[in-house]
Amino acid sequence: MAAISSNGRMIAFRSDATNLSTLVGHSIYAHDTCFGAAAGCTPSTTLVSTAVATNHPNNAQGAALGAQQWVKDIGEKGNYVELLGNPSDNNAATRSNGYETVLSQYPDLKKVGSQVANWDRAQGHDKMQSLLQAHPDIIGVISGNDEMALGAIAALKETGKLSSVKVGGFDGSPDAVAAIKSGEMQYTVLQPVAVYSKQAVEEADSFLKTGKTGAASEKQLFDCSLITKDNAADYIAPFTLK
Numbered sequence: 001m002a003a004i005s006s007n008g009r010m011i012a013f014r015s016d017a018t019n020l021s022t023l024v025g026h027s028i029y030a031h032d033t034c035f036g037a038a039a040g041c042t043p044s045t046t047l048v049s050t051a052v053a054t055n056h057p058n059n060a061q062g063a064a065l066g067a068q069q070w071v072k073d074i075g076e077k078g079n080y081v082e083l084l085g086n087p088s089d090n091n092a093a094t095r096s097n098g099y100e101t102v103l104s105q106y107p108d109l110k111k112v113g114s115q116v117a118n119w120d121r122a123q124g125h126d127k128m129q130s131l132l133q134a135h136p137d138i139i140g141v142i143s144g145n146d147e148m149a150l151g152a153i154a155a156l157k158e159t160g161k162l163s164s165v166k167v168g169g170f171d172g173s174p175d176a177v178a179a180i181k182s183g184e185m186q187y188t189v190l191q192p193v194a195v196y197s198k199q200a201v202e203e204a205d206s207f208l209k210t211g212k213t214g215a216a217s218e219k220q221l222f223d224c225s226l227i228t229k230d231n232a233a234d235y236i237a238p239f240t241l242k
Helices: 059-074 090-103 121-134 146-158 174-181 193-210
Strands: 002-004 011-013 026-030 033-036 050-057 078-084 109-116 140-143 166-171 187-190 219-222 225-228 235-237
Touching: 050 059, 050 193, 059 090, 059 140, 059 166, 059 187, 059 225, 078 090, 078 121, 078 146, 109 121, 121 140, 121 146, 140 146, 146 166, 146 174, 174 187, 174 225
Parallel strands: 026 050, 050 219, 078 109, 078 140, 140 166, 166 187
Antiparallel strands: 002 011, 026 033, 187 225
16 A cells, blocks of 8 residues: 655555565655655665656746746846755756746846755855855855755844845745745745645555556646735645645
């Protein structure tokens, strides 16, 4: 039997699952993480062999969506900075490149600085402090994820600049949505974690029963959505819009 964990990001397989042995040598992926199963394995055990399904958020589409909203929020002219995720994570480059595809269309929007903050709130705070010292005239911060964005917001609040600098995030975390509702963050791009985790569970169940996931292709991309103050009230559970 396939089950989903409380954080919506893990698939585990009970050792008494029907036809569990059929999963030996195969893997099911969700949220860019591989999960396999074999008799006696634990949820942390990874069985890497043949991937039968991989479910991912469409980071390029989500980044373009966020950048378009960000331009609406800050306008088409001014200096801005970017906070980047861990360079070893492909998602960091994908999101940054997605931003660039949109922002490069606005020549009067100048990226005057960027810092790697490794997806971390504390690092986002510290890197934002450094960026503010070097570029005190910025009007916006575009961030590779919500945690770094929230760290930047904390630094902006400490310097009294939050009212003049607009911040955008990515992930759709509960803290980010709370910041949107309070007016501290302009938007976040929601990864459809609940959607593709549910899909992964259904595919795992199908694979256990039939040997096939039912998916049209091994790799599946799920489009992201935008959360702004206009629809933040529709955020009914972590990473879930109604």
